Amino acid sequence: MRSTLASTLPTSLRSQAWLAQSGKAHYVVSGEVDIEEEASIGPGVLLRANPGCRIHIGRGVCIGAGSILHACGGSLVVEAGATLGRGVLVIGQGTISENACIGSEATLLNCSILRQAVIPPGSLLGDPTWRSEEEATGVTQTEPEEAERVQELPAAPAQGVSEAKTPPPSPKAEVTPQEQAAAEPAQEQRGAGRLNGIPGRAELERLLGKIYPHRQVLSSRDGRF
Amino acid sequence: MSTSLGLIQTRSFPVIVRVADAMTKSAGVTLIGFEKISGGYCTAIVRGNIADVRIAIEEGIEVARQFNQEEISSLVIPRPLPNLEVVLPISSKLSQLAQSRGYSRLSNLAVGLLETRGFPAMVGAADTMLKTADVQLAAYETIGDGLCTVIIRGTVSNVAIAIDAGMYEAERIGELNAVAVIPRPLDELEQALPVASCFVAQPVTLPVAIPQAQKEEVQRSERAGERIPVYLEPPGTP
Numbered sequence: 001m002r003s004t005l006a007s008t009l010p011t012s013l014r015s016q017a018w019l020a021q022s023g024k025a026h027y028v029v030s031g032e033v034d035i036e037e038e039a040s041i042g043p044g045v046l047l048r049a050n051p052g053c054r055i056h057i058g059r060g061v062c063i064g065a066g067s068i069l070h071a072c073g074g075s076l077v078v079e080a081g082a083t084l085g086r087g088v089l090v091i092g093q094g095t096i097s098e099n100a101c102i103g104s105e106a107t108l109l110n111c112s113i114l115r116q117a118v119i120p121p122g123s124l125l126g127d128p129t130w131r132s133e134e135e136a137t138g139v140t141q142t143e144p145e146e147a148e149r150v151q152e153l154p155a156a157p158a159q160g161v162s163e164a165k166t167p168p169p170s171p172k173a174e175v176t177p178q179e180q181a182a183a184e185p186a187q188e189q190r191g192a193g194r195l196n197g198i199p200g201r202a203e204l205e206r207l208l209g210k211i212y213p214h215r216q217v218l219s220s221r222d223g224r225f
Numbered sequence: 226m227s228t229s230l231g232l233i234q235t236r237s238f239p240v241i242v243r244v245a246d247a248m249t250k251s252a253g254v255t256l257i258g259f260e261k262i263s264g265g266y267c268t269a270i271v272r273g274n275i276a277d278v279r280i281a282i283e284e285g286i287e288v289a290r291q292f293n294q295e296e297i298s299s300l301v302i303p304r305p306l307p308n309l310e311v312v313l314p315i316s317s318k319l320s321q322l323a324q325s326r327g328y329s330r331l332s333n334l335a336v337g338l339l340e341t342r343g344f345p346a347m348v349g350a351a352d353t354m355l356k357t358a359d360v361q362l363a364a365y366e367t368i369g370d371g372l373c374t375v376i377i378r379g380t381v382s383n384v385a386i387a388i389d390a391g392m393y394e395a396e397r398i399g400e401l402n403a404v405a406v407i408p409r410p411l412d413e414l415e416q417a418l419p420v421a422s423c424f425v426a427q428p429v430t431l432p433v434a435i436p437q438a439q440k441e442e443v444q445r446s447e448r449a450g451e452r453i454p455v456y457l458e459p460p461g462t463p
Contacts (some may be wrong), residue, residue, distance in 0.1 A: 103331050135273075162316065193392075195392060195396060195401070197293065197401075197405060198392070198401055198402070198403060199237060199239070199240050199292035199293045199403040199404070199405075200239055200240070200243065200292055200404040200405045200406075201292075201392070201404060203243075203292075203405070203406070204385060204388060204389060204392075204404055204405075204406055207381075207406055207408070208385050208389060209439050210387070211381070211382050211385055212382075
């Protein structure tokens with residue numbers, strides 16, 4: 001899978017990605033990942049962009065060891081000067097703005113972080129149910145092993161929710177705008193997935209699937225709408 | 226009439242129509258009609274033998290649950306008293322009234338229902354549906370609580386594609402509440418659904434030839450009408 005992805009990349013990107021991998025760093029790049037100069041990436045970092053998605057790592061970004069950045073459903077941008085701690089998990093789309101600081105072992109699900117924001121360690125941001133909705137529509141065609149991993153996801157952050165609710169060490173005034181920023185993409189996602197909860201939608205989809213067996217391929221784009 | 230009575234109530238018109246479709250196809254029950262009190266509450270009324278009614282109501286509840294309806298209330302009365310039938314609209318007179326309204330030109334076609342909260346979304350969705358596929362807009366129905374349902378008729382594939390397109394348009398304009406597609410409705414269900422008056426073909430009375438007494442024309446003889454020139458001789462001429 002990875003080799004096929006790499007073969008579809010533009011040559012400049014591919015050479016950059018492979019240089020980074022074969023050189024001093026010990027991290028893995030897969031898909032369309034664009035890393036600017038002077039970005040420091042720790043060992044064991046996994047940067048993965050799904051087909052049609054993009055990861056952009058800005059200038060001077062610092063990503064701690066063992067972090068995972070997985071772009072799906074859009075582009076994931078880490079702007080200049082942002083710092084991600086050890087073991088940070090970022091999934092979905094969104095922007096981590098300039099000079100933001102993400103504490104270690106935080107999980108960001110499909111959300112954006114404001115400038116200069118400080119996220120406490122071990123916190124969970126974003127809607128934990130977003131992935132399962134997208135999964136139901138079949139918008140992203142994931143590999144079987146990925147699908148397994150995704151299904152484990154909603155169970156794991158359930159503990160993180162309680163941790164996030166405990167008063168963070170940082171001043172509260174800073175936390176509220178972050179949470180707003182985190183809530184906005186989550187609402188957008190819910191707006192797109194809202195059609196799934198409409199009574200009769202599932203039955204209609206089954207009917208359309210029977211009438212037009214190849215329709216899923218043609219209209220997979222409007223599922224995001 | 227000693228047949229049993231079954232009632233099932235949901236909070237959406239497409240859902241109750243779909244439930245009624247499942248009920249009429251699951252057992253030998255007669256669909257009496259839909260009772261729409263305001264607030265979005267719709268009730269389907271079926272009559273039949275007690276075993277049939279029980280099967281139908283169980284089936285209806287199952288379908289309603291599949292449609293994410295939380296508030297389902299249902300009732301089976303094995304033998305309702307005549308007084309109940311006289312006062313409440315649960316007797317089969319209702320369906321007789323419905324049958325006497327004329328023949329719908331849109332029968333034997335699939336039914337599509339799309340319910341929105343708010344009128345503009347419904348109109349927008351109806352417009353999109355008509356422009357998307359070869360369907361006819363049969364009627365619309367309001368059930369209170371801001372819910373209005375547009376009913377389209379056409380072949381199954383046309384209806385399915387139209388509802389799919391209308392769904393996105395309704396969601397863009399306002400709030401979509403429910404959709405349903407019934408590929409082949411039974412006659413009873415069709416008669417219980419509203420149809421706009423422009424699609425109802427009233428029975429036309431054929432012209433009957435009544436023998437009418439025709440006046441006999443008096444035949445004049447040819448000679449009677451013949452004018453004979455008369456020349457009068459002036460007096461005094463030899």
